[in-house]
Each structure stands twice: as structure tokens, then as C-alpha cells.
Amino acid sequence: MRIDEIDAAVVFYGTPSPTLADMRTLRKPLQAHFGALDDLADFSDATAAAGLEAQLKMSPAAAEAELHRYEGVGHAFMNELPEMVQRKQALGQTGGANKAVHDPEAIETAWGRVFAFLKQRLRHAREKHGLGNLGGPTRQAKRERLAAETREKAEAKKPKDGL
Numbered sequence: 001m002r003i004d005e006i007d008a009a010v011v012f013y014g015t016p017s018p019t020l021a022d023m024r025t026l027r028k029p030l031q032a033h034f035g036a037l038d039d040l041a042d043f044s045d046a047t048a049a050a051g052l053e054a055q056l057k058m059s060p061a062a063a064e065a066e067l068h069r070y071e072g073v074g075h076a077f078m079n080e081l082p083e084m085v086q087r088k089q090a091l092g093q094t095g096g097a098n099k100a101v102h103d104p105e106a107i108e109t110a111w112g113r114v115f116a117f118l119k120q121r122l123r124h125a126r127e128k129h130g131l132g133n134l135g136g137p138t139r140q141a142k143r144e145r146l147a148a149e150t151r152e153k154a155e156a157k158k159p160k161d162g163l
Helices: 046-058 082-090 104-128 139-157
Strands: 009-012 030-035 065-070
Touching (some): 009 104, 030 046, 065 104
Parallel strands (some): 009 030, 030 065
């Protein structure tokens, strides 16, 4: 599958099915996050994360691919709402046999990495499309468009020669 409109992507704890995406052909920047104690086999466990990492190293986007593992945490480690923390405990994703914990520091670290990655990788896309930080046109682009519209209106009001 190829989606040209995407400039960069961030994924958490999961790998795509090979029938959906061949990560060896990735051409866009990608950042991935996994709990080192995640035990969802063939999806987000250590073996799946290592497989994704190996595929990314073979991709054309290898220089812009990042994979982060967070020690001591399991699957869904970013879910920090109280009801989600309780659910992770009930499912054995924390406090279970793998001894994974809920770690606010890992969450904070992951968010910091996400924001830095997107800020860096999407800057070029914003400039390419004339967009500012929040997706709207930059002030300079707005000024230029307004100036052009003003000139067009002034030209339209001028009397035409010979009429």
C-alpha cells in the first residue's frame, strides 16, 4: 500500500500485517514505540519489534526511521487514564507474570520523542504546502495573497484606455 499524502508517521506497540504493508519498502519517516515487556506475540512483543526494526533498516527510509523500546513497560503503556491503568492490570499487561509496570516517566519520554520527531519531519511539509504551525497558511503567505488581491482589485477599478 502506498499513501503519498502522508509525510511522516508515528506508531505505538504494533506491527502491520505483511499483507497490508511491506516495511522494507517504506519511503516516509517513521517512529515506532514498544514496551520492552510487551507480550502480544507476533504483533508487539520483543520479536515483532525486532522484526520491524530489521525491516526498517532495509527500507529506503532507513535513515529517517526510529524504533524506541521502553524498559519495564508492556503493551499499551501510553494509556494513562485511571480506568485504562485498571484495565491493563486486569488484563495482566501490568502487574502480571511479565512484571510490567505503569510508568509515567516512560509516557513522558515517549511524548517528548513524538513531538520532536513530528516537529522536525513535518517542518519541510509545512513549508512545501505554505502552512504554519497549526496547519493554516503562514503569515507571510497570507500577506502575499492579500497584497495580490488588493493589486487585482485596484487594476480592475482603473479606467481602460480608449473607452
